[in-house]
Amino acid sequence: MSSTATDWRSEPAPAWERPEIGNHPIEGYRYTSREFFQREFDHVFAKTWLLLGRQAELPNPGDWQREEVGPESILMVRQDDGSIKAFYNVCQHRGNRLVFDEKGHVKRFVCQYHSWAYLTDGTLNFAQDQEDFPQGNPCDNVRLKDVKCETFAGFIWINMDPDAGSLRDYLGPIWDDWNQYPIADWKRYLALTVRVPCNWKVIQDNFNESYHLRSVHPEAAVQIEEGYKETQFDMCAEGHGRMIMHAGYPARSLEGEKMRAPLMAMMKEWELDPEDFRGRERDIRVALQQQKRTLGPQRGYEYFDNLRDEQLTDFYHYNIFPNFSVSVTADGFHFLRSRPHPTDPEQCIFDNWYYGAVPEGETRPVGTPAGLVARDAPVKHEVLDYGDRSIGRGMDQDMSITTGQQLGFRSRGFEGVYLSGQEARVRRYHELIDEYIQGVRPHGRLNARSVSPIK
Ligand code: FES
Ligand SMILES: [Fe+2]
Structure with a gap:
């Protein structure tokens, strides 16, 4: 041409x-x-799409990347089906931060405080003494808190607003511009x-x-x-x-x-x-x-x-x-x-x-x-x-x-x-x-x- x-x-x-x-x-x-x-x-910040991670940092299921934005710490995790999910980096037991490294690979995220363990899709998979919770077994009631997440141009974008519209709508004309490269x-x-x-x-x-x-x-x-x-x-x-x-x-x-x-x-x-x-x-x-x-x-x-x-x-x-x-x-x-x-x-x-x-x-x-x-x-x-x-x-x-x-x-x-x-x-x-x-x-x-x- x-x-x-x-x-x-x-x-x-x-x-x-x-x-x-x-x-x-x-x-x-x-x-x-x-x-x-x-x-x-x-x-x-809690209402807009933010460019946060990079897909290439998470090539395999179980790979994760952590990024901070203001007081929040966000985990981005490659799923078994190849998609990416994002979560707040906070244990739902008593608020301990789950990971501190920049990136890594896990089968489960295990909290260092009382060993609650979360699967990579955010499900709580283990809580010690799970029968001892008056509100019921935490594994039936608790999971990592999800953050809205999409990918575009190889980047991982997150939005802390669960009611946010699509990333594509948010980016407007930038979507088509960047698709040329x-x-x-x-x-x-x-x-x-x-x-x-x-x-x-x-x-x-x-x-x-x-x-x-x-x-x-x-x-x-x-x-x-x-x-x-x-x-x-x-x-x-x-x-x-x-x-x-x-x-x-x-x-x-x-x-x-x-x-x-x-x-x-x-x-x-x-x-x-x-x-x-x-x-x-x-x-x-x-x-x-x-x-x-x-x-x-x-x-x-x-x-x-x-x-x-x-x-x-x-x-x-x-x-x-x-x-x-x-x-x-x-x-x-x-x-x-x-x-x-x-x-x-x-x-x-x-x-x-x-x-x-x-x-x-x-x-x-x-x-x-x-x-x-x-x-x-x-x-x-x-x-x-x-x-x-x-x-x-x-x-x-x-x-x-x-x-x-x-x-x-x-x-x-x-x-x-x-x-x-x-x-x-x-x-x-x-x-x-x-x-x-x-x-x-x-x-x-x-x-x-x-x-x-x-x-
Ligand atoms: S704060 Fe995470 S297991 Fe207790
Ligand atoms: Fe300049």
Whole structure:
């Protein structure tokens, strides 16, 4: 299949609908108040689909993975029939946590306190002295508490609201977008989890705008157009965001400057000679798209046939409400998740992970946001404190800002944000939080201004 002028793949992605946006004040207490933090957890985290686990971590029946979100600990367990169930990681006898490791394999989960034992489907299978319970044999009355669970793109998503609708409905247009890539097969090549001294939203606010690129990531302009007029900003009724940034050429702000090494390396990788583009650097993006279109399938990237030309070079950056952002490129998935701290609104847990495509026969190392990684290298999940060491230049830059911003949010001298048009997704994001807290769902809203800000 080749690309032609009439081919849908040569067209940019159609814009999503743009919900009406209000004018909520966004003040510092949203990032520091314990009361607000608790309301968010009860009304947002406990009511939305959260990307939590990865199917590939649980290949066999009895394999399990544990992930934390705020004060909750969730177990995801592969069942005998191949499906996955999720449970709260809490013994129903007297509340002991069942497991503390990150992952493992069991026939039964045995509580360390009084040895109650649960099968992998959540059934209580053993309780010592079971005849000694006035309310009846616990094995007849008690099981692990289920959490709603679905899978998509190789990830395990959970929802603590038993009445939640389907994940597909929740994700809206993201479902079809992501189905164009074989993300389920992609492998994790970077897994750095960092305890960061800022509220979880500070990190997502940052990923909801590109206004900071020129000042915080000045080096990005060598291969990304960071100007807002050429960036596509989308919001959908379901509450998620998308931002498409053109890449594969120098930004207009660098016009007349010498081509830089990262772009030249990318060109050489796709058999383009930088010398041929001196003085016409803005042609590189389309040339790269054509090279990838032609050479991609024979290099093991068969799915390039399903992608638009712009998807071959550009950054498709998504913000999935409430706490997940990702930059999707033609061959990578930069996973950017912030999770609330169990008790402290001024701390969070940030996952800076990267999944890369696995084209058959490819032996060259994978370029992750924290440097090159050998394809066959074992990738260890590391948990760090902010500042322990670099987590990759771009993320170091972002984290240095978020921690400083948290300090400013405590100040009585800060009376609320003053946002530009290109930061509209930040405004919308906070409106959604207030809507959820007030029991309004994005689909049910008449317009954003019907919901008042929460204090
Ligand atoms: S708390 Fe788990 S068996 Fe008692
Ligand atoms: Fe950034």
